[in-house]
Amino acid sequence: MGIGYRVLVRPALRVFDSEKSHSRALRALRIASSNPLFRATLSLLYKPRKHLPITRFGQTYQHPFGIAAGLDKKAEALRGWESLGLAFIEIGGITQHEQDGNPKPRMFRASNSMALVNRMGFNNAGSEKTATFLKTHITNIGKPSVPLWANLGKSKITPLEESAADYATTMTRLWKYVDVFVINVSSPNTPNLRELQHDSALESIINSCRGVNQTMSEKHGTAQKPLLVKIAPDLTDDQLHAVVKTARLAGCDGIVATNTTVERSTPSSSSDAKVFAETGGLSGAPLLNRSTEMIHKIYQITDGDWPIVGVGGIMSAQDAWEKIGAGACLLQAYSGFVFEGAGLTKSVVHGLHKKLRESPYSTFEEAIGFSHTESRAIQGNE
Ligand SMILES: Cc1cc2nc3c(=O)[nH]c(=O)nc-3n(C[C@H](O)[C@H](O)[C@H](O)COP(=O)(O)O)c2cc1C
Numbered sequence: 001m002g003i004g005y006r007v008l009v010r011p012a013l014r015v016f017d018s019e020k021s022h023s024r025a026l027r028a029l030r031i032a033s034s035n036p037l038f039r040a041t042l043s044l045l046y047k048p049r050k051h052l053p054i055t056r057f058g059q060t061y062q063h064p065f066g067i068a069a070g071l072d073k074k075a076e077a078l079r080g081w082e083s084l085g086l087a088f089i090e091i092g093g094i095t096q097h098e099q100d101g102n103p104k105p106r107m108f109r110a111s112n113s114m115a116l117v118n119r120m121g122f123n124n125a126g127s128e129k130t131a132t133f134l135k136t137h138i139t140n141i142g143k144p145s146v147p148l149w150a151n152l153g154k155s156k157i158t159p160l161e162e163s164a165a166d167y168a169t170t171m172t173r174l175w176k177y178v179d180v181f182v183i184n185v186s187s188p189n190t191p192n193l194r195e196l197q198h199d200s201a202l203e204s205i206i207n208s209c210r211g212v213n214q215t216m217s218e219k220h221g222t223a224q225k226p227l228l229v230k231i232a233p234d235l236t237d238d239q240l241h242a243v244v245k246t247a248r249l250a251g252c253d254g255i256v257a258t259n260t261t262v263e264r265s266t267p268s269s270s271s272d273a274k275v276f277a278e279t280g281g282l283s284g285a286p287l288l289n290r291s292t293e294m295i296h297k298i299y300q301i302t303d304g305d306w307p308i309v310g311v312g313g314i315m316s317a318q319d320a321w322e323k324i325g326a327g328a329c330l331l332q333a334y335s336g337f338v339f340e341g342a343g344l345t346k347s348v349v350h351g352l353h354k355k356l357r358e359s360p361y362s363t364f365e366e367a368i369g370f371s372h373t374e375s376r377a378i379q380g381n382e
Helices: 002-014 018-032 036-046 078-083 126-140 160-177 193-197 199-220 237-249 270-276 285-301 317-326 335-340 344-358 370-381
Strands: 054-056 059-061 065-067 089-094 107-110 115-118 148-152 180-184 227-231 254-257 281-284 308-311 330-333
Touching: 018 036, 018 078, 018 107, 036 078, 065 089, 065 344, 078 089, 089 126, 089 180, 107 270, 115 270, 115 285, 115 335, 126 160, 148 160, 160 180, 160 193, 160 199, 180 199, 193 199, 199 227, 199 237, 227 237, 237 285, 254 285, 281 285, 281 335, 285 308, 285 317, 285 335, 285 370, 308 317, 317 330, 317 344, 317 370, 330 335, 330 344, 335 344
Parallel strands: 065 330, 089 148, 148 180, 180 227, 227 254, 254 308, 308 330
Antiparallel strands: 054 059, 107 115, 115 281
8 A cells, every 4th residue: 555555646635635635535434444344454454463562541552653633633433543553543622612613725735845734723523512422432333442532622712811611621521431631732723822831821721621530530430531731842942841840740641742833844845835835833744853852852851751642743663763762652643644644554563563673672661762771871881
């Protein structure tokens, strides 16, 4: 599929509107995965044969690779992602209120740079409909066999100072159906959302969500759900230190690094330059190094003692391995699926398996943060 996708599908995609082709691909995956024969075929073709088990957030993941937020905002193709062999699925961003998002077009493909620019603006079904949908799905089909995460956003109509209640309401409604929650304060496409990354605002959102966690776990007699925070790659070093400190002190269980960037690198062609000039967040290959650098910094700040989920520009096993070396324990991608197709999961997981075999580490767990250990060893020998 890798070569087939590159030679046939990728050139064809260039002539279609990005958002339309995304919706069509998602619908095709949902329909295909509703049939057991197609599900078996998808698994045969795309599911990784290798395992790289890792236990985090109270659950064991078959390997570290999952889908990033935004790819399946409405949880449309849950069985599809499982059939393709993803180790976990993040749905959303979901906001308290249903919203249409920004006017179209709002998603742009820069094919030569393997990048996307989007200003979707949290188009989603809202917390009430999403909860009803998940309830029906779980009643009729069952819970996904892999951990299900939900990305929590803020409704556009909610004033910034009332954000905490907006996040908390969404979390309350989804609590029963979801394994891990991600507080997203880093989308560049909701006015002023990124301001919520700062001290007291972030602390009050985390406190509200932790309150929900406590109430719901007491009500249902089950454990609390892990709560992560997702950050922007555009934070300065001082801001990053502050966010990490606030989130850890407030009791967050880990961090997702990173969301899309508002910065622009040099585009690979004049057609890509037009895309880069669009307002919105840039993702894909040009984000790789910046997001990996953020992972490095967080690992250093926290002495490798806080789970980091690495996302941003993963197109290959090498990209994924670098993020693990920087300190990520789980990984996600969005743009990589657009440019490399459904075969990305298998190529990343098999590639990571090979890299681990060639490394001095005997388990995947041991390899996490290896570039820090190696640079310490070099310094020690000097
Ligand atoms: C069209 C689109 C929509 C996205 N929507 C969300 C979202 O709702 N919530 C969120 O936290 N991140 C969202 N993201 C960001 C991705 O989850 C991811 O952090 C970012 O794209 C970097 O990863 P990538 O380079 O693999 O695409 C979106 C990205 C794209 C391209």
